[in-house]
Amino acid sequence: MKFEIMRDRLLDGLNDVTKAISSKTTIPILTGIKIDVTDNGVLLTGSDADITIQTFIPAEEDGNQIINIVETGSIVLQARMFNEIVRKLPTNDVEIEVKNELQTHIRSGKTEFHLIGSDASEYPLLPEISTENRFEIPADLLKSVIRETVFAVAASESRPVLTGVNWNIENDELICVATDSHRLARRKVKLENLPNGIESIVIPGKSLNELNKILGETSNPVEITMSNQQILFKTDHVLFFSRLLEGNYPDTSRLIPNEFKTNIKLDGKTFLQAIDRASLVAREDRNNVVRFETLEDDAVKISSNSPEIGKVEEQIPVESIEGEELVISFSAKYMMEALKAIHGQDVIIQFTGAMRPFILRSVHDDSILQLILPVRTY
Amino acid sequence: MKFEIMRDRLLDGLNDVTKAISSKTTIPILTGIKIDVTDNGVLLTGSDADITIQTFIPAEEDGNQIINIVETGSIVLQARMFNEIVRKLPTNDVEIEVKNELQTHIRSGKTEFHLIGSDASEYPLLPEISTENRFEIPADLLKSVIRETVFAVAASESRPVLTGVNWNIENDELICVATDSHRLARRKVKLENLPNGIESIVIPGKSLNELNKILGETSNPVEITMSNQQILFKTDHVLFFSRLLEGNYPDTSRLIPNEFKTNIKLDGKTFLQAIDRASLVAREDRNNVVRFETLEDDAVKISSNSPEIGKVEEQIPVESIEGEELVISFSAKYMMEALKAIHGQDVIIQFTGAMRPFILRSVHDDSILQLILPVRTY
Incomplete structure (x- = not known):
C-alpha cells in the first residue's frame, strides 16, 4: 500500500x-x-x-x-x-x-x-443494509429533528429502549418521539417518498448526537436507509451507520392529553430566562422544582425555595390566560429543555390541572410538541 | 446595608x-x-x-x-x-x-x-503590608516575566520552596528564577527605584498564574509592595495579595555553565515544531525523551523511539554549529517549554558535553536564560 x-x-x-x-x-x-x-x-x-x-x-x-x-x-x-x-x-x-x-x-x-x-x-465487517427502505431529508431539517427530540431520551439504562428516539413512519409523515417517562418530545415531519417496509425503529440517542455534530447546516439531502438492525445516513462523502435498539417502544400517543382546563400564551424567551433564574435556587435541591402560579391581569408568578440557600420570586407578563386558575410545580430543567426545543417563538402551554401532564407547543406550528409531568409538592 | x-x-x-x-x-x-x-x-x-x-x-x-x-x-x-x-x-x-x-x-x-x-x-482579616518596599513595573512586562519563568516551578510538594518563583533584587535588577531541579528558567529585568529592604522572596507559582490571568496586556504600571510574608500587586482597581513561601531558595547561579564545547544557532520556531512532532512518539514512553544529534553541513537530526508505538526521525537545517560534534538526549516537554519562553526568536543553544546541563537563550537578548539537564540514555 x-x-x-x-x-x-x-x-x-x-x-x-x-x-x-x-x-x-x-x-x-x-x-x-x-x-x-x-x-x-x-x-x-x-x-x-x-x-x-x-x-x-x-x-x-x-x-x-x-x-x-x-x-x-x-x-x-x-x-x-x-x-x-x-x-x-x-x-x-x-x-x-x-x-x-x-x-x-x-x-x-x-x-x-x-x-x-x-x-x-x-477489523469488523460492516453489516450489509439492503437499499430497499430509503428516503431523503435535507441536512438542516434532520439536525432540527434531532435537536428537538434527542434531549428527552432516558439517561439511565434501566429501560434501554427509552435511551433511543423512536422513529415512526405513518403515511407521509415521519414521527419522532423521545421520552424518559417524566417528559416527552415529539416532532412530526411531512416527507415525500417515505418507505413502507419498516414502520418503527429506535435510534440510540448517542448516535443521533454524534450524527448532529457531523451534519452541516445545509439543505443538501441526507439519504437514509433503514433495516431492522441498522440505519445508514449518507451525505456527500460521509457514511454514518448506527445500530438500532431492540425491544418494543411504548405507545406514547395515549399519554398526550387533548382536553385542557388552562391555556396560557407567552413569550418563550422571556419565560425561559425566568425559569433559568428560578433554577439557580431550585437546582440546589435534588429535584430542581419551580412553582408556577397564574395571577390576575395576564401575569404568572414563578418561584422557588431552597431551605439552605434562600428563595426567588418573579412575575412575568403573559399574552393571555384562558380557563381555570392554576398552581403547579415542575422540573426547571425539563421546562428549559422543552422551551429551547420550541425555539423561543410564541408558545402556548396547555394544562389539565396541577396533577396532570401538560403540553407546550408553538402557537404557529403544530409539528413540535413537548409534554412534561408535573411534580407533586406538599 | x-x-x-x-x-x-x-x-x-x-x-x-x-x-x-x-x-x-x-x-x-x-x-x-x-x-x-x-x-x-x-x-x-x-x-x-x-x-x-x-x-x-x-x-x-x-x-x-x-x-x-x-x-x-x-x-x-x-x-x-x-x-x-x-x-x-x-x-x-x-x-x-x-x-x-x-x-x-x-x-x-x-x-x-x-x-x-x-x-x-x-471573614479573615488581610495582613497589613508596610508600604516601605515598593516598586512599579508595567503590566505587560510583568506578564512576560511570569510566563517566562513560572512554567519551570516544581509540580510536586517534596521541596515546597521549589513550587515558587524566586525574586531577587540585586542593585538595579530584578532576577526571577524557577527550577524543578531538572530544568531552570531565569529572567532578568532592569528596573528603576527598586527597594533595598528585601533581597529575596519566593512567590507561589499558583499565585503568579492567577495574577497573570487578571493583568491586562497594557503598559499601565503595577505597584508591587513586598514584606517578608506577603506580596501585594496593585493595579487601577484590583489589589492582589499572595502569601510568600517560607524557606531558603537554593543558590542556582553556580549551576549555570559558562564554558561551552558546542554552540548551535537555530530558528526557534522550526526547532519547536520538530520537537513537538518527535514528542508524539516520545511521550508514549514515561520519560518523553528525544535524541538530538549534530550532522555535517549545518543540520541536526531529531529522533525518538518507542518500542510499542514506533519511531520518528527528522532533519532540520540550523544556522550554524560551532565546536564539537554532539549526541544528547533530553525531555521534549522541557525543551518545548523553554523554546516557548524564548518566543521563537533566533535561539542559541550551548552545550558542555552529553552529560552536562545546557543553556538556551535568544541570540539578541541575554535577559532570558533557560537551562535543561540532559537525560542519560544507554
Missing part, C-alpha cells in the same frame, strides 16, 4: 471518522482507523461497534488530482496517534507507505514516522 | 475576585465573597487563604454615578450562587439590601432573590 495525499484533505476525513472512535472500547482494533486504498481513492473507517463512520476521499475531484495512488492495500493505524501526526506534519504533502505487511511509513518534508499498524482483515 | 448598582460593573468586579475563590477550601466562609459598602463605593473581596483579590467599585467615576449608596454595611454571600444570580438578572439595575442582619435581597426588574448571607466579621 502506498499513496500521496494532501494533508488538509486527509485531516478533514480523519476529523469525521474519529468522532466514532471511543477510547473506552473493549475491542482493541477499534482504537484504530482503517485505511483502504483502492484505485478510486482512500476510504477511512472509524467505529465503536455501535456507530461506524466512513468517509471516502476520491483520487480525483473536479478534474484535480487529490491523491496519487501508487499501490492499493489496507492497514489499521492507532487513531489518536495517526491523527496528531498528520496534524503536525511540516508540509501539505504526505506520503503513506506500508511495507513488510504492517510497517507503516508516514513521510512529509524531511520528517518520517514509522508506526506499526494492525491487520485490516481483523 | 443597601445600594443600587449597574449589573455590568458588579459583574466585572465579581469576575476578578472569584478568581481567588476555590471550591476546595476547608474554611467555609471563604466560599463566599465579602461585600463592604462604604460612602465611597463597594469593596469586593475573594480569597482562598493563599491568594486574596480585592476590587473597589467607586460610587462615582469621572463625574458619573455608578452606585447609589443608601446604607453602608457588610455581608458575605456564597460566591458561585451570587455570581450566577447577578449574571442572569433581567435588567442592568440591581438593588442589594441586607435586612435583619443576614437576610439579603437582590432585586432587578420584577425578580427578587432572598439569600442568607454570612457574618462579614467572621
Whole structure:
C-alpha cells in the first residue's frame, strides 16, 4: 500500500471518522482507523461497534488530482496517534507507505514516522443494509429533528429502549418521539417518498448526537436507509451507520392529553430566562422544582425555595390566560429543555390541572410538541 | 446595608475576585465573597487563604454615578450562587439590601432573590503590608516575566520552596528564577527605584498564574509592595495579595555553565515544531525523551523511539554549529517549554558535553536564560 495525499484533505476525513472512535472500547482494533486504498481513492473507517463512520476521499475531484495512488492495500493505524501526526506534519504533502505487511511509513518534508499498524482483515465487517427502505431529508431539517427530540431520551439504562428516539413512519409523515417517562418530545415531519417496509425503529440517542455534530447546516439531502438492525445516513462523502435498539417502544400517543382546563400564551424567551433564574435556587435541591402560579391581569408568578440557600420570586407578563386558575410545580430543567426545543417563538402551554401532564407547543406550528409531568409538592 | 448598582460593573468586579475563590477550601466562609459598602463605593473581596483579590467599585467615576449608596454595611454571600444570580438578572439595575442582619435581597426588574448571607466579621482579616518596599513595573512586562519563568516551578510538594518563583533584587535588577531541579528558567529585568529592604522572596507559582490571568496586556504600571510574608500587586482597581513561601531558595547561579564545547544557532520556531512532532512518539514512553544529534553541513537530526508505538526521525537545517560534534538526549516537554519562553526568536543553544546541563537563550537578548539537564540514555 502506498499513496500521496494532501494533508488538509486527509485531516478533514480523519476529523469525521474519529468522532466514532471511543477510547473506552473493549475491542482493541477499534482504537484504530482503517485505511483502504483502492484505485478510486482512500476510504477511512472509524467505529465503536455501535456507530461506524466512513468517509471516502476520491483520487480525483473536479478534474484535480487529490491523491496519487501508487499501490492499493489496507492497514489499521492507532487513531489518536495517526491523527496528531498528520496534524503536525511540516508540509501539505504526505506520503503513506506500508511495507513488510504492517510497517507503516508516514513521510512529509524531511520528517518520517514509522508506526506499526494492525491487520485490516481483523477489523469488523460492516453489516450489509439492503437499499430497499430509503428516503431523503435535507441536512438542516434532520439536525432540527434531532435537536428537538434527542434531549428527552432516558439517561439511565434501566429501560434501554427509552435511551433511543423512536422513529415512526405513518403515511407521509415521519414521527419522532423521545421520552424518559417524566417528559416527552415529539416532532412530526411531512416527507415525500417515505418507505413502507419498516414502520418503527429506535435510534440510540448517542448516535443521533454524534450524527448532529457531523451534519452541516445545509439543505443538501441526507439519504437514509433503514433495516431492522441498522440505519445508514449518507451525505456527500460521509457514511454514518448506527445500530438500532431492540425491544418494543411504548405507545406514547395515549399519554398526550387533548382536553385542557388552562391555556396560557407567552413569550418563550422571556419565560425561559425566568425559569433559568428560578433554577439557580431550585437546582440546589435534588429535584430542581419551580412553582408556577397564574395571577390576575395576564401575569404568572414563578418561584422557588431552597431551605439552605434562600428563595426567588418573579412575575412575568403573559399574552393571555384562558380557563381555570392554576398552581403547579415542575422540573426547571425539563421546562428549559422543552422551551429551547420550541425555539423561543410564541408558545402556548396547555394544562389539565396541577396533577396532570401538560403540553407546550408553538402557537404557529403544530409539528413540535413537548409534554412534561408535573411534580407533586406538599 | 443597601445600594443600587449597574449589573455590568458588579459583574466585572465579581469576575476578578472569584478568581481567588476555590471550591476546595476547608474554611467555609471563604466560599463566599465579602461585600463592604462604604460612602465611597463597594469593596469586593475573594480569597482562598493563599491568594486574596480585592476590587473597589467607586460610587462615582469621572463625574458619573455608578452606585447609589443608601446604607453602608457588610455581608458575605456564597460566591458561585451570587455570581450566577447577578449574571442572569433581567435588567442592568440591581438593588442589594441586607435586612435583619443576614437576610439579603437582590432585586432587578420584577425578580427578587432572598439569600442568607454570612457574618462579614467572621471573614479573615488581610495582613497589613508596610508600604516601605515598593516598586512599579508595567503590566505587560510583568506578564512576560511570569510566563517566562513560572512554567519551570516544581509540580510536586517534596521541596515546597521549589513550587515558587524566586525574586531577587540585586542593585538595579530584578532576577526571577524557577527550577524543578531538572530544568531552570531565569529572567532578568532592569528596573528603576527598586527597594533595598528585601533581597529575596519566593512567590507561589499558583499565585503568579492567577495574577497573570487578571493583568491586562497594557503598559499601565503595577505597584508591587513586598514584606517578608506577603506580596501585594496593585493595579487601577484590583489589589492582589499572595502569601510568600517560607524557606531558603537554593543558590542556582553556580549551576549555570559558562564554558561551552558546542554552540548551535537555530530558528526557534522550526526547532519547536520538530520537537513537538518527535514528542508524539516520545511521550508514549514515561520519560518523553528525544535524541538530538549534530550532522555535517549545518543540520541536526531529531529522533525518538518507542518500542510499542514506533519511531520518528527528522532533519532540520540550523544556522550554524560551532565546536564539537554532539549526541544528547533530553525531555521534549522541557525543551518545548523553554523554546516557548524564548518566543521563537533566533535561539542559541550551548552545550558542555552529553552529560552536562545546557543553556538556551535568544541570540539578541541575554535577559532570558533557560537551562535543561540532559537525560542519560544507554
